Amino acid sequence: MILLFIGLGMVVSAAVAALVVRGDALRDRVFATLVVAGAGLASVPAFRVLGGAGHLAARWPSGLPGGDLSIGIDPLSAVFLLAALAVGAANAVYGAADMRAGATARISRQANAAYAVLVVTLALVVTAQSVLLFLSAWEMMAISSFLLIMTDHHQAHVRRAGFIYLVATHTGTLLLFVMFAVWSRGAADWSFASLAAARPTLMWGGGPLFLLALAGFGVKAGFVPLHFWLPPAHAASPSHVSALMSGIVIKTGIYGILRVVMLAGAPPAWWAWIVLLLGALSAVLGVLWALAQHDIKRLLAYHSVENIGIILIGIGLGALGTAYHHPMLAILGYGAAVLHTVNHALFKSLLFMSAGAVYRMTSTCNMEELGGIAPRMPITFAVFLVGSIAIIGVPPLNGFVSEWLVFQGLFRAGYSSSALRIALLGAPILALVGGLALACFAKAAGVVFLGRPRSARPLAAREVGPAFLFPQLALAAICVAIGLMPAAILRPFLFVGATIAGEPQAQLATAWADVAPDAQHIAVFATALLLVAAVIWAGRRLVLHRRSVRSDATWSSGYGATTSRMQYTASSFAAPLLSVFGPLTGVQEHRGATVFHSVPRDLILDRVVAPLWAYVRRSALRLRPIQDGRLHFYLVYVVATVLAFLTYLVVTQ
């Protein structure tokens, strides 16, 4: 436990170093080293907990209402802590280099300091064991990420994105305040342990509380229809901030939901069905809207909505498992959700970093202006491809392992005898999501990196430096390792799943005995895939070695004067698939004799949230006259309020 504090202390000192150390190169090196070393130290206790060392805890008397401040690492905290530290460290190295290449010294110092603070608050959010500490860390996380989103605040769209984020996150926090306030009425103090003990005092079996938690944490997690802040915020932030936001910050919403499930005990079945339904909705709409985007960072942001959906399907399955007394399903569902959370943190950060490298070189995120980057930035392209293959969930990478686990849960639910089997209908939905994700990343990788440059911007692109590439290569290596050796990592995740579900050790052993051989076979399958591909590749090389090989122009039916404008674009590639789904996609198409392009709209933000906000603003303006700045009116208000309270007291006694 002491290592956690030393590690986090080092990350805090990195924030200080970012502000005070003189000399740009030295400052960045000190900052990155401190964050990476601190994250390394802080992760040691998390590894020990996942290895089965029992829970770690520490508490301090605070003198504040609500009792002691306490911090602890249980398996659920440990796995989120590890993800936060790993992704946080990788992005610190990348971010320092990226900010130095693209921002003024002053802005990059502030951004680095805020970044280190964000990493520390993330670690606190997932380890806090009392309400006060949790909510403080939650709020500091919201504010430091707001500051990071606003890094380029001289641009209007960035300010708008930051504002939408601030409103959304505080609405969510407000709901959390209500939830914890209601919950703690029957509890001895505000520690999580007391809340868990107060379980029997909850109204209607805790049903309203689960809904509050789902909504409050859901705003952060960003599932449909609460995702509206997410794409603009991700597009506005610097790349490494988008990477950390998408990888970890939105996952604290998932952490919160899982923590509430653990503390409040088994959720009712209707809640589980709601989560499953929201998950399916988020997954399908998220990937569909991603397909419609032509800004690479917005595209990746909508994919986070999709992946949150897949994680929710896992959580829903886990909750159904508890509700219908199917321990295997509970462990598999929660385990799959947590594994997919970690996997998504890895490959989504990776993708944001490579997309950010392209942005750094070309100064645009608009896919319609890109193309032909692959020969200019070969390593960036290779890691982006690894990230793409991981995120579409195909073998042999880590995305497959967690999606396979979710499918396992769906199939197992399918042949149970209770109403649970209707959950099987999630399988074709998840398969559709997989197919759409494949289309979407074929578009992203193909249009950004391949073909011919669609404007002059990609012409100047050169491979980025090692400080950009090493963090990406490290994350890519973890993705490959999980994909090729799932047996080594599945057990801790099932352990976490069993902890969330509250299943005893014996059930975990049964589940593991069932899954372990499958994991071995997936490893064999993945390895065999690589081997067969290598053999065919070698055979092809051998055959071609003795033949004439030459290069020529791309086949164009003998026309011979093709230009890069004749290529398929991001708009046209996605058009046939989007047309199948009609108005659900929210795109507007513009067709002319020489142009075709589509403009994506966010149905929730533009059709629901923005009009609602305009209405709130109009109503608020109507209240304006009561605030006219004259002191005697304010005195009247104060007196009236006091009188109202006094009357209330008199009446109630």
Add this chain to the structure above:
Amino acid sequence: MNITPSSAIAFILVLLIAPAVAGVATRTKSVLTGRQGAPALQLYFDLWKLVRRGAVFSETTTWVFRLAPAAMVATTVLAATLLPLDGRMSFIRFSGDAVAFAYVLGLGRFLLVLAALDTGSSFEGMGASREVTFASLVEVGLFLSFGTLVVVTRELSLSGMLGMPFAHHWAANAPALVMISIGLFALLLAECSRVPVDDPSTHLELTMVHEVMVLDHSGPDLALILYGSALKLAVLGALVVSVLIPRGGLPAAGSLAVLGGGLLAIGVGVGIVEATMARLRLPKVALYLAGASSLALFSLILVLWTPA
């Protein structure tokens, strides 16, 4: 890995006769439409010719273009290792391997689509766009069919579903199994770029789907793609045959004979469809796939609501 002599022979059989299945389809079409046509074994000669040729690569292309054909064959071969081709047991078997079956084919498709975009050709971009459109709709029907099989057999692996005791499930669930067999055959036509979704013999780039994606491949790479496509037809054909004709009770030799015969019958079926139908207009293809998926959906509803 569990390699038995019969499964190894079945595996090699599928790898070897795959080009003939495609050839039988072409031959059937020629006979039915009263044309001379190419011999059934034409594809073997084509492959042999292409392997001995050199290659021309587009100047725009990168290593993805060169990797994709090899990867496509590798992924299809790996998909074959998951099917119980001898009617008993696959090489690799695990719970939920149906997911791996569909997704590993997805990996091959993903790389082939990227190879098409790699050329910077508008034709190939068009083919790639159409390919991913149809493929993502095919997944729905495929997983509805897998779901039906899971519920019927209460097994999670393809070997468990389609292996030994599969025959007696036919007695209780014949309507559902007939429906998914028809649905799977319809999906096979789409997945393997056959009429009514795509026409392998068209000569106009604008009307192509799969063929236009691979315009720029030549020599051994084109051979790999042609073989990979044929193998995909054979592997998906083997899936349809396994659902339609349970072979678990037969002796090994009989099971292999049924597999071989079944695959050739699939080829004949594809040929009959090609001879009797025109391809659909592209916007209608989504409806066709929805139809195939709803067959599978009805069968799933049927088995889910039947008391166990």
